[in-house]
Structures are given as C-alpha cells and as structure tokens.
Amino acid sequence: MTSRFDTQTCLNIRRRILQLANKSGEGHVPSSLSIVEMVVAVYQRIAQQSLSNDLFILSKGHAALGLFSALESMGKLDGFDLDSFCEIDSPFGGHPSSMNCSAVTFSTGSLGHGLPVAAGLAHFHRHSSQRLNIYTLLGDQECNEGSIWESALIASTLNLDNLVALVDVNRSDNRSMPMLDHESKWSSFGWNVLKVDGHSLEDLHRNLDEADAYSGRPSVLLCETVKGKGVSFMENSPEWHHKKISLEDLSIGLAELSIA
Ligand SMILES: Cc1ncc(C[n+]2csc(CCOP(=O)(O)OP(=O)(O)O)c2C)c(N)n1
Numbered sequence: 044m045t046s047r048f049d050t051q052t053c054l055n056i057r058r059r060i061l062q063l064a065n066k067s068g069e070g071h072v073p074s075s076l077s078i079v080e081m082v083v084a085v086y087q088r089i090a091q092q093s094l095s096n097d098l099f100i101l102s103k104g105h106a107a108l109g110l111f112s113a114l115e116s117m118g119k120l121d122g123f124d125l126d127s128f129c130e131i132d133s134p135f136g137g138h139p140s141s142m143n144c145s146a147v148t149f150s151t152g153s154l155g156h157g158l159p160v161a162a163g164l165a166h167f168h169r170h171s172s173q174r175l176n177i178y179t180l181l182g183d184q185e186c187n188e189g190s191i192w193e194s195a196l197i198a199s200t201l202n203l204d205n206l207v208a209l210v211d212v213n214r215s216d217n218r219s220m221p222m223l224d225h226e227s228k229w230s231s232f233g234w235n236v237l238k239v240d241g242h243s244l245e246d247l248h249r250n251l252d253e254a255d256a257y258s259g260r261p262s263v264l265l266c267e268t269v270k271g272k273g274v275s276f277m278e279n280s281p282e283w284h285h286k287k288i289s290l291e292d293l294s295i296g297l298a299e300l301s302i303a
Pocket of ligand 1: 073074077103105106152153154155181182183184185186211213215218219270
C-alpha cells in the first residue's frame with residue numbers, strides 16, 4: 044500500500060511545480076504534473092535496490108520542471124538551488140541538460156530521442172560487468188516520432204530485457220495525430236506490455252518489479268494518467284500546455300493540492 048509519506052511527497056512535488064512555474068513564468072506545468080508518481084517510483088526503485096548506477100532518461104523533456112522538482116525532493120540536486128529555475132546561468136532550464144546538471148542522464152527536449160539513447164545504453168550495459176537497468180519516460184504523443192519505433196524494433200531484436208519504457212498515456216492529442224491502441228503497437232514490435240495506473244505508486248512498483256524480472260525482451264509500462272493531475276482547471280485542458288501561472292491561479296492550485 045502507498046504510504047502517507049509517499050502521498051504527501053507527491054503532493055509536495057506538485058506544489059513545488061506550481062510555485063516554480065509562477066516564480067519563473069516558465070515550465071510546462073500540466074505535462075510535469077502528469078509524471079510525478081512515475082519519476083518518484085523509478086528513483087525510489089533505484090535508491091531502494093542500491094542500483095544507484097541505473098539510469099533514467101526523461102524523453103518528454105518539456106516536463107523538466109516535474110523531473111527537477113522530484114529530484115529536489117529526493118535530495119539529488121547536489122546542493123544547487125532549484126529556485127533559480129529558468130534564470131540565466133541556472134543549471135535548471137526549461138528542458139533538462141546533462142551539461143548543466145549532473146543529475147540529468149541525457150539532454151532532451153526535441154521529442155523522440157530518449158528511447159533511441161536508452162536502447163543504446165541498454166545494449167552496452169546488458170553486457171557490462173555490472174549489468175544496469177535503463178528506464179525512460181515517453182509522452183504518448185511523442186510516440187508519433189518515427190525514431191521511437193525504429194528504436195523499439197532494435198530493442199526487441201537485441202533482446203534488451205534491461206530496458207524499461209514508461210509511456211505517459213494522458214491522451215493529450217491536441218498537438219499531434221492521436222496515437223491510438225498503444226498496447227497492440229508495442230506488442231507487435233516485440234515488447235512485453237504492462238498496463239499501469241500511472242498515479243499509483245503501488246501499481247507502478249508492482250509493474251516495475253515485473254518488468255525487471257522479465258527475461259528476453261524489453262518491457263513497456265503503459266501508464267494511464269491525467270495531464271495536469273491534481274489541479275482541476277488544468278486537468279485535460281489544452282490551453283494550459285505552456286501558459287504562465289498568475290498568483291490567483293497559484294493560490295487556487297495550492298489549495299487544491301493541500302488535502303492529503
Ligand atoms: C521533435 C519535436 N516536435 C515538436 C515539439 C513541440 N512539442 C513540445 S511538447 C509537444 C506535445 C507532446 O505531447 P506528449 O508527448 O503527449 O506530452 P504531454 O502532452 O504529456 O506533455 C510538442 C508537439 C518538440 N518538443 N519536439
């Protein structure tokens with residue numbers, strides 16, 4: 044069962060996302076609110092299992108604010124102050140940069156690059172002396188990029204069972220062609236497909252266990268989520284994809300995110 048501590052942690056991360064977006068006037072807020080439990084689950088797993096070398100790539104890099112806020116809550120920002128988000132010379136820009144921030148495995152922002160890089164890393168680390176698992180988080184509309192399917196095919200052909208993709212299935216298809224029936228697509232590309240409640244840490248951990256134990260093929264977790272999760276006026280609202288948050292929006296959002 045998800046502990047009260049974990050529930051509060053996710054709420055606090057969401058509150059921090061809103062505060063930083065208001066302070067900076069930047070950030071893709073609903074995209075960030077969507078990924079909180081997925082990022083927390085992956086990093087909890089990496090920490091709990093002493094697999095500190097396992098790697099995570101946020102392929103939908105526009106949700107950087109969600110990644111940074113989660114990393115901060117887990118004490119992984121090496122003392123750098125996230126209050127500088129999107130200021131000049133800050134290590135924390137609107138998209139994650141591995142050149143500026145050591146906690147970022149690979150710079151992303153142009154959609155379609157996280158999975159190809161994760162597949163390359165998984166191929167290398169599958170045969171290294173200390174086998175590493177590689178995790179990557181994709182947007183469902185990001186899956187319109189051809190590079191996703193090229194690398195999906197390579198990953199199953201090379202039997203990369205140390206590769207786990209999480210797809211944030213929040214059905215925000217207003218910026219691209221709708222991407223339908225993920226399950227049959229991933230399974231026809233040779234992946235082990237798992238369907239997950241992307242806002243339940245318990246369900247995420249159960250399925251990450253299953254993915255890690257699965258042998259012979261890469262696994263994909265199709266995570267059902269809500270874009271803008273927790274803030275009613277942002278949930279499933281296309282106009283909020285990249286929009287400044289006023290002080291009034293902030294105060295309503297924080298009030299909604301205060302009930303644990
Ligand atoms: C190659 C590329 N094309 C277009 C964009 C602009 N863009 C940023 S976010 C986005 C929508 C992404 O949708 P999805 O992957 O489902 O993410 P979510 O809605 O969950 O934030 C687009 C088209 C981009 N970043 N990269």
